[in-house]
Amino acid sequence: MILLIIITITVPILLVVAFTTLFERQVMASMQRRMGPQTSGIGGLLQPFYDGLKLGVKEPILPELSASGAFSTAPMIAFILSQVSLSIIFISDSSYQGIILMALSSLAVYGVLLAGWASNSKYAFLGALRSVALMVSYELGFGAVLLSICLFLTDSTGMKSLNFADASPFVQAALLPLLLVFLICILAESKRIPFDLPEAEAELVAGFNVEYSSLGFALFFIAEYANLAILSAIASIYFLGGFSALKIITLLFGFVWVRGTLPRYRADSFMRLGWKALLPLSLALFSFYANFDLIF
Template sequence: MNFNVIIPAIIELLIVILSIVVILLSIAYATLAERKVMGSMQRRLGPNKVGIYGLLQPLADGGKLLLKETVIPAHANVGLFLLAPILTLSVSLFGWMVIPFNNTTVIFDTPLGVIFILAVSSLGIYGVIFSGWAANSKYAFLGSLRSTAQMISYEVVLGLIILTVVFCLGDSPNLSQIVISQQAIWYIIPLAPLGILFFISALAETNRPPFDLPEAESELVAGYFTEHSALPFAFFFLGEYSSILLISTLTVILFLGGWLTTFDMYLSNALSSFILGLKVSFIFFSFIWVRATFPRWKYTQLIVICWTSLLPLVLGFVTIVPSIILTLT
């Protein structure tokens, strides 16, 4: 046996498993943080019974969903019905492979990190389509159609904004290089309008209020996962919040300097990861803040603003920003 090959492979596998555990724990406590912050904004306590200050509430919720019976509709396509939540969670976790947590820590450091994230995020649509069609329910089917149209529409805007940031880098679309290129100035300062448009599009891409039309309770019960319960529902839930944290991290990397501070100083890997976590927490807090502030839009408004307002604006920036860069260089 060639231990020089096996041992590094085992170490890499352990790192991947540890990363998945950390991400899942972050997702679990992100849900608790949202409920606590929403409770404070609405002048109530939020979860506070399970554990000290409700800190064990995510574990209790996960145990409840794990122990409940999985109910499958009689006329559902069982294979696709069970595959959809697994695909949704898997795709949302794949995106974390190319996220740099500090200057040296990244699971899969590829020069095409941005392209990888865009490709993986586009695959998440299949889980939504499968869940709506396989359930054989009109509410789930309408929710999946809404979500598919919404995600495809706003992926165009997100992709063009990311392309503009890559133009500023002038190199391969590697996420670590994008962070390092912001040592002099974070991109949120010269590209502030694009940062705002990216945040708005991120809300729509992750089906967050006020753009949570695929899950409109008053119209579609719960949207594309109306018929899913127990563990499949937990997979959808984890996949949704994993996507929220992923796009929050991507926002920090593209516009807020990633793990960098405003001071030109050397930081340890642990401190760099902590700074990245603080910035991601701020973006996630902004997601919660928007949810507690704005009412849900109409679906027609959501699609119209994408194709008639956001997309022309972003196309204008895609033309102007490279022109300015060429002029100055």
């Protein structure tokens, strides 16, 4: 029974990640006026599975003088947290879903930090430190946005009790600033351009996962794209009137478009953005929505 539950949770997210990566590669190829994956099946549909097979058969290599136990554990932490987040959204019916997801997103940085420390590489360690700095800069604003939308539309943080679709057009328009801040936080949470500071290739080679290959790299890769899909689903549920595959694909296209058009923030620039713009704006919006009934 437990094995069936694990398979039920794991297989869908693996398929989502596989086709999300294919979708991103095809969109990026179209934006850059080049050919994307074409030869592996119809439209390159088999390319993600070939990539997964290639990583699966590679030999895992432990860096010299690395902490082998922590080095091997870090990718599993990231992968397991992404699976738990998925189960919280689609299986759990708790009124504390929002709070639990915030806690899980805060825990995800420990896998990255552990990977950077255990790799015995200055590039990996600097990438891990950047990931911690990134998380500290946006996490408070991210939490304030989640609490604002939940408490504004309902009296709990559960997703199934949201009544966004029944809200008036005025109320829906009032939530647009929250949506903007939330989308920025999604890019930071998933370490995507322009906030991919922990993996900046030009500065840190590949950041915290520079020493990983084989299944270790695959687990980090799956966790990253799974978190992006999960956060897109949360945005669809909270701000776009409910869960819908079309809405999630539209959000994913927007994130790919951002990757293809915007440059990367410097680390100090993002910290200024987080502490001097996102956090004050999020707290101001939280105060506004918490007293919305009194104001109007």
